[in-house]
Amino acid sequence: MGEITNFRGETTPSGSRSMGEDEVRALITRVGERVRKARERKGIPRRVLSEISGVSPRYLAQLEAGEGNISIGLLQRVAIALDHRIEWLMTEEDPWSSEALHVAELYRSANTATRQQVMNLLRPESSQEMRAQRICLIGLRGAGKSTLGQRAGDVLNIPFVELNREIEEQSGMPVNEVMALYGQEGYRKLEAQAVSRVIQTHDTMILAVAGGIVAAPDTYTTLLNRFHTIWVKAAPTEHMERVRAQGDTRPMAGNPEAMQELKSILTSREALYEKALARLDTTGKTLDVSLRELLALIADHKFLG
Structure with missing residues (x-):
């Protein structure tokens, strides 16, 4: 396996560092897309989500664009504000097409007796x-x-x-x-x-x-x-x-x-x-x-x- 050199002159085995960076980038992009879709499905403007979660509108915009490297603490605030678990934002499974999401939607629209x-x-x-x-x-x-x-x-x-x-x-x-x-x-x-x-x-x-x-x-x-x-x-x-x-x-x-x-x-x-x-x-x-x-x-x- 060969080596690659970064802008600081450091060398690492080819494939190892780039693969890690690709995985991180994919995670950040996935989280951003899910935050944006969840916000839009609930009809919450970014400004309102910012006020509920305590995360700045600029940070949220970067997050939704896949450009933000948000901390776990701030991401937890966003997840709570969107009424989702933080794991839901990060899993590799597509939640929008999953059976679990469909069940969750049905549960939310059900009356109290059915929910019980x-x-x-x-x-x-x-x-x-x-x-x-x-x-x-x-x-x-x-x-x-x-x-x-x-x-x-x-x-x-x-x-x-x-x-x-x-x-x-x-x-x-x-x-x-x-x-x-x-x-x-x-x-x-x-x-x-x-x-x-x-x-x-x-x-x-x-x-x-x-x-x-x-x-x-x-x-x-x-x-x-x-x-x-x-x-x-x-x-x-x-x-x-x-x-x-x-x-x-x-x-x-x-x-x-x-x-x-x-x-x-x-x-x-x-x-x-x-x-x-x-x-x-x-x-x-x-x-x-x-x-x-x-x-x-x-x-x-x-x-x-």
């Missing part, structure tokens, strides 16, 4: 195994989810995650800016992705979610299936008082019917919240009392095994 049937067939483990030791606190703002979740996590020495903070970390902007930029639909998509991420990264945890997540059927079904859910509730007046005590006067400002609207929301969501495996009423109770009751409830239901 598919999951039961593909993953026939018990409900307890699916939920592992993950606990999720649901309910309206002001019930005490975040405060109790953090305190319980400290006592039990397990991670506490607030889903909105997870969304903010991934999107690189506050939730109110996410809502302003992407609207309710965009926020719900990021919310669903955040739920999937915490499931993949935590077998043991306490999660607190926004009160409106129960209005997203697919995401709420995922929570019910993959977490031991607890409805943290309170009387409407206490919900309002606690929100105001947190420094947020918006619920009452210029809206004399705010309390009636809050009661209507509670009434409309009550049937959804009641799907939780357990409930904790914090009305008229101190934080210490509510925390003791939450810890007892977790122990009684054996949510942590």
